[in-house]
Amino acid sequence: xxxxxxxxxxxxxxxxxxxxxxxxxxxxxxxxxxxxxxxxxxxxxxxxxxxxxxxxxxxxxxxxxxxxxxxxxxxxxxxxxxxxxxxxxxxxxxxxxxxxxxxxxxxxxxxxxxxxxxxxxxxxxxxxxxxxxxxxxxxxxxxxxxxxxxxxxxxxxxxxxxxxxxxxxxxxxxxxxxxxxxxxxxxxxxxxxxxxxxxxxxx
Amino acid sequence: xxxxxxxxxxxxxxxxxxxxxxxxxxxxxxxxxxxxxxxxxxxxxxxxxxxxxxxxxxxxxxxxxxxxxxxxxxxxxxxxxxxxxxxxxxxxxxxxxxxxxxxxxxxxxxxxxxxxxxxxxxxxxxxxxxxxxxxxxxxxxxxxxxxxxxxxxxxxxxxxxxxxxxxxxxxxxxxxxxxxxxxxxxxxxxxxxxxxxxxxxxxxxxxxxxxxxxxxxxxxxxxxxxxxxxxxxxxxxxxxxxxxxxxxxxxxxxxxxxxxxxxxxxxxxxxxxxxxxxxxxxxxxxxxxxxxxxxxxxxxxxxxxxxxxxxxxxxxxxxxxxxxxxxxxxxxxxxxxxxxxxxxxxxxxxxxxxxxxxxxxxxxxxxxxxxxxxxxxxxxxxxxxxxxxxxxxxxxxxxxxxxxxxxxxxxxxxxxxxxxxxxxxxxxxxxxxxxxxxxxxxxxxxxxxxxxxxxxxxxxxxxxxxxxxxxxxxxxxxxxxxxxxxxxxxxxxxxxxxxxxxxxxxxxxxxxxxxxxxxxxxxxxxxxxxxxxxxxxxxxxxxxxxxxxxxxxxxxxxxxxxxxxxxxxxxxxxxxxxxxxxxxxxxxxxxxxxx
Numbered sequence: 001x002x003x004x005x006x007x008x009x010x011x012x013x014x015x016x017x018x019x020x021x022x023x024x025x026x027x028x029x030x031x032x033x034x035x036x037x038x039x040x041x042x043x044x045x046x047x048x049x050x051x052x053x054x055x056x057x058x059x060x061x062x063x064x065x066x067x068x069x070x071x072x073x074x075x076x077x078x079x080x081x082x083x084x085x086x087x088x089x090x091x092x093x094x095x096x097x098x099x100x101x102x103x104x105x106x107x108x109x110x111x112x113x114x115x116x117x118x119x120x121x122x123x124x125x126x127x128x129x130x131x132x133x134x135x136x137x138x139x140x141x142x143x144x145x146x147x148x149x150x151x152x153x154x155x156x157x158x159x160x161x162x163x164x165x166x167x168x169x170x171x172x173x174x175x176x177x178x179x180x181x182x183x184x185x186x187x188x189x190x191x192x193x194x195x196x197x198x199x200x201x202x203x
Numbered sequence: 204x205x206x207x208x209x210x211x212x213x214x215x216x217x218x219x220x221x222x223x224x225x226x227x228x229x230x231x232x233x234x235x236x237x238x239x240x241x242x243x244x245x246x247x248x249x250x251x252x253x254x255x256x257x258x259x260x261x262x263x264x265x266x267x268x269x270x271x272x273x274x275x276x277x278x279x280x281x282x283x284x285x286x287x288x289x290x291x292x293x294x295x296x297x298x299x300x301x302x303x304x305x306x307x308x309x310x311x312x313x314x315x316x317x318x319x320x321x322x323x324x325x326x327x328x329x330x331x332x333x334x335x336x337x338x339x340x341x342x343x344x345x346x347x348x349x350x351x352x353x354x355x356x357x358x359x360x361x362x363x364x365x366x367x368x369x370x371x372x373x374x375x376x377x378x379x380x381x382x383x384x385x386x387x388x389x390x391x392x393x394x395x396x397x398x399x400x401x402x403x404x405x406x407x408x409x410x411x412x413x414x415x416x417x418x419x420x421x422x423x424x425x426x427x428x429x430x431x432x433x434x435x436x437x438x439x440x441x442x443x444x445x446x447x448x449x450x451x452x453x454x455x456x457x458x459x460x461x462x463x464x465x466x467x468x469x470x471x472x473x474x475x476x477x478x479x480x481x482x483x484x485x486x487x488x489x490x491x492x493x494x495x496x497x498x499x500x501x502x503x504x505x506x507x508x509x510x511x512x513x514x515x516x517x518x519x520x521x522x523x524x525x526x527x528x529x530x531x532x533x534x535x536x537x538x539x540x541x542x543x544x545x546x547x548x549x550x551x552x553x554x555x556x557x558x559x560x561x562x563x564x565x566x567x568x569x570x571x572x573x574x575x576x577x578x579x580x581x582x583x584x585x586x587x588x589x590x591x592x593x594x595x596x597x598x599x600x601x602x603x604x605x606x607x608x609x610x611x612x613x614x615x616x617x618x619x620x621x622x623x624x625x626x627x628x629x630x631x632x633x634x635x636x637x638x639x640x641x642x643x644x645x646x647x648x649x650x651x652x653x654x655x656x657x658x659x660x661x662x663x664x665x666x667x668x669x670x671x672x673x674x675x676x677x678x679x680x681x682x683x684x685x686x687x688x689x690x691x692x693x694x695x696x697x698x699x700x701x702x703x704x705x706x707x708x709x710x711x712x713x714x715x716x717x718x719x720x721x722x723x724x725x726x727x728x729x730x731x732x733x734x735x736x737x738x739x740x741x742x743x744x745x746x747x748x749x750x751x752x753x754x755x756x757x758x759x760x761x762x763x764x765x766x767x768x769x770x771x772x773x774x775x776x777x778x779x780x781x782x783x784x785x786x787x788x789x790x791x792x793x794x795x796x797x798x
Contacts, residue, residue, distance in 0.1 A: 019253060022253070023374060024272060024279070027377055032333050032334040036337060043399040062407045063407055063408055065475075071413045072410070073411065073413075088413055093324055095322075096322070097589070099710030101589060103685075103795055104685065104688065105685075130544070135557045136558060137473070141474065144563055147550075182206075185565070185568065186552075186565035192410070195410055
């Protein structure tokens, strides 16, 4: 910039600093303090359960959240999807996907390992494993499995708990949320709520 | 595409237009200063700030005001992160953010990129989330909108020396457009299960104990390695799950509306607390495109010819719908390497490529989200783009590389596509041998120089940045996936930063001094390297006469211009990236098909 325009630029800057600083401060107070506090105040009054994490309690113990999945490995329980959070699966303080690319050998291995584990827990079941049950979710905290993935595991869980298959299938239906009006969302089963009910049905 | 995906796409477009149309009327009224009650409430603010609201300025002063305002934002966001360990509202006692990460995040949030180099729930205190990040979600969105408004005014005005009052525009946009919308949307989210509290993280006792391996560390905290150089691990068991909490709904609402996209949690809108149901997901996809779509109608409204707005709308919509189709199609096809599983779409499962997707969203809602969030420079995600199929993942990448003009960021999308529209009439003018004009304004040498800068500065920053990252050790060190996909991760990161999108092929370890610095610089260039020439165009156009329409005028509405605009967009916007795309997604797709 040459010397002739410096003076002009000075006058352009003049009278800009105070509005910039003051308005920044005022708008920060409105959008960064008042706005979140108002939303918190209303949400805590109007939707206290939802605003605090949709927690599930049994007795006086908090056993989980309707919205946050948990890891299951016992054949007596329905298994959740794979989770890539670290250091342990379903770490709800550090959400993460696997970020494995479609050609990454680690993806094929993770899927094969899961398929093998499912087969080992239920040797008589020769059906193909539903894809969601063999893959990691985006958040690593997916609370759901597909209805297909629940049906796939129903026989195993019924046998392990000495429950009639129809009882287990009834519980799956009870915890299934369908697609809304045939277009919004996917049919899904809440794994934690299903397993909690299983413990009630056959402790 | 499944029938469900088709219905979703159609319902989505109808709801979007039905909401964008009335919003556009409201935005026009507010920005034209016709909201009398709001003006009364603003008056004390202007008094405090020493602003004379009836006093307009030229483009240069307007731009300097904007740059300074964003500069203050940068300092504030940086400082709040560096000091969060001694500031209140930090129940998890999180440490101060590192200097390079703070630098990156500060630029990221003032430029409306909202690239997440950090993991929200393990890095940012509640105070930082509110006072640094939520505030910039508002202010960077307002910055984009006022630049677009200034540009629209320059078409409307005749022989004018001014383009508006930057302080008045910023204040009105924040208080009467962004704030009320956010309030309503935040409460809708909270009613559906998005959390909003200041509690410490909630420990719950899980049904089953879990055993997992952690690296063994010595007394100094360094990992122990065995004779073979492998890290030694030890087994731990836990029956406790610690669930992250926080004021999420308030941040989420403006993150979507302001096309920001920086999530409260690391998993962003895939996290069940940030996007618990298909209904919140649909709302998220609507709100992320809402203001950008409304601005197209604001443009038509303000220049006094709605047909001009519709022409731009159709050019954007056609590209958008084709993209939705392609992304859904390739994701639903699934991964041929996983033939040991059942990937068919049935009434009982979504099927397809479910790696990195949530069951409640399945394929259709994930692909629609991915397309919308990259067509618009939102960058929030409800599925991990890194795990998309090669061509399914190429759709978001290409939409970003087009320059975020298919609806695009709030404001930035509109001024971006108007720059392309000016280029389109210029090219058409050359073909028919007439002086090009757009909306009655002659397009001359100065405008074309600025158009060239605005269009070329981003691809230059992206491609040079990609080259630097690929050629250096710290750049290659961040790559997570082997082969062509690793290159795609780098190209996507630079494209996302340069075009201020903020989504990622998130396997890339970008929270390193190298990437934090490189991406920070690219984000800054990609934002202000476009805003300044656009404001210069606005200043120049405002000063011109508005010519009457004659039989010789090239009509800039109607299907012919829509086709011309799309052609110029694809030719100029995309051609820069074709060689790089061939090395990434194209190669990967061919490899996948040949296995």
